[in-house]
Amino acid sequence: MNNIDLNALFIIFCVAIGTYSLRYFGLVFSNRLKNEGNVKVFLDYLPSTLLLSLIAPAILKEGLLGFVATAFIALCMYKTKSILASMVLGVIVVAIGRNFI
């Protein structure tokens, strides 16, 4: 076992412990808060705003094509309620756009 292997294992170990702690203490900490009123509204909005924050810059970077794909995904979700169909449609739109336009 050389040095690099030990360093690698140390990195994996620290990130694993750190990530698990974030997951667990996020859950435990929120349990101590009173889950009503403002806190409830806040926690209700966390998932959707977190997802939006993840995707908004990525869609913008894709440019017009990203917005077109997003519109198709929204429409497909509205009509079919199928997450898979909407995802596939979005990917196809971007693939077509990148290859043929």
Add this chain to the structure above:
Amino acid sequence: MKNDFKNGFVANIPIGFSVAAYGSVCGMMSSQAGVEFYEMMLMNVFIFAGSSQMIIIEMWSDSLNVLGIILAALMINLRYFLIGASLSTLFQNSSKKEKLAYMHLCADENWAVTIAKAKKQDITPLFLFGGGVCLLLIWSASTSAGFVLGEFISDPSKYALDFAFVAIFTALTFNMYHGKNNLIPWVIAALVAIVAEYFIAGKFYIVFGALAGSFSAVYLHKDEDE
């Protein structure tokens, strides 16, 4: 209630396709960066967070900067604190042991699927865990395939496989739409994320966008009925 494990497992199969696409890219990058197969598998099982694994692998090629890699990976995973917090209702009636056991396999994808489901019907944390097991299998299989068949997908962006991740999160977001009340906080979250992504290095924009959107929702609700 036992069915929740199975239901969660099955519900994550669709999103599994995008996880598989992402995983094969991640596996391919791993073999090219000189990550050993067993190291990649240790990350899959014990870290179980795709984007941080990607960052670790990216930084791997520039010799091992131990502290830098650990910090970068954990900053990306800061959002798991919020993800954990958002699951408090789901774990309301769970013991400490259940929380300790089920939270590890909580990734972006099965979390999003679980949250969307929980808004529509009563489920237990087993739904989240079933999804986690499903994703762990798909993630391990696809990163392995990518590792072995490294050069097979020479240009994943040509087929927009890199957009699969965005597309599925977009679909999941629209799935959570409950009416006009959502719009302003959502626009604020998106705008803050875009601006923060531009000015701040790393993945902090995700945290900033989510906090801004959620705080604005609290503020707006005050004006209404509460």
